[in-house]
Amino acid sequence: MLFNIESHQHDKPVGRIRKQNETLIIRAAEVEFAERGFAGASMSAIAQRAGLPKANIHYYFKNKMGLYIAVLSNIIDIWDASLSDFTEDDDPSEVLPEYIRQKIAFAREYSLASRIFAAEIISGANNMKAYFSDNYHLWFAGRVAVFRKWIEQGKIDAITPEHLLFMIWSTTQHYSDFSVQIAAALNKKEPDEQDYAAAAETLIHVIMKGCGALK
Template sequence: MLIQLESHPNHGATGRIRRENECRIITAAEAEFARHGYKGASIQKIAERAGLPKANIHYYFRSKLKLYAAVLAHILDMWDGLLGELDPAGDPAAEMEAYIRAKMRLTRQYPLASRIFGIEIMSGAPYLQEYFQDGYQDWFRERTAVFATWIARGEMDPVDPAHLIFLLWSSTQHYADFSCQISSALGRQGNELEQADYEQATETLLHVILKGCGLRKALD
């Protein structure tokens, strides 16, 4: 992955403090970038959200672009890591169910991540062009090969693996990107989806997607 957090030695208390401050800054930056996008986000506002002096932001991340890159890296690591865990030797129903459940948990726990990524993509992905050009197609082909293996073994219906992945991404992230619309439609107070909503959504996605692939739910 090209967009990465810069590595620093993490030894003892100093390393712990660095990790804690970086997490505080990234969490604050996610809120600011999700609300205003990269161009509209302010380092001063991020510092205020993090409860740290502005100078500390520049100490850990030398520029707003470096901080934005760290936020995008955090998002991509979470999502790509999950897809990378699919095991071609495993049972496709169990593997896909575990992935969908995990992806929906991330959607609920980190809704801002999906919104930031959506803003970036709808803007033409100006800060992800290098990431998408260097090895991304090879990585994606490796992921589609997992589904192709299951199909070749006759363990699932012959659906297009690439478009199945797109469906998995879009259907799970929908509950973060459009939570306001969904919560309004469901009559939720404060426009906040409840845990039961995510659980019901997860079960619905599992039923529709697995059945559409000729699979049956494997986990309890």
């Protein structure tokens, strides 16, 4: 979307190594920011978590804010990519279940990044002003337009697409942002693979029937 991590030529060895190091640093930063928040996190601690010299961290990311934005950008790009592929020619009975399964998978794999994003939003998203600009609205309007075409074609019921998307986002991301509560309710240390699979299938059943895509 608006503040993507710089792309590189992945077919070249240098590009692959750079991408690998960036990914390693971002995943280490996720742990640090999730545990200590932006104010408490340090580049030295992130370097230690990544097992790299601090100078290497600064080579890829100039400062802590740049790395923080990269963490947010990474999870947003992952979320948005799966939704951006929707077209009016798609069958929602096929693409929506897959989208929900992907979002649940992301909730499990990128739980820390999701929590960092949620904390940023709750605090007012002061570091995401550039992201939530008119371009974001245009991107979201384009996604909503696909759902409206599905309504016109009789593929789903005449619901409000915006709120359908908000519901999918909130229910799927709940399994990362509130995983501690879920684990406590299930009397487990943390939700397991079967819990995530059951969550996905339950959400698919309810959402698909609710929007009329499950006949």
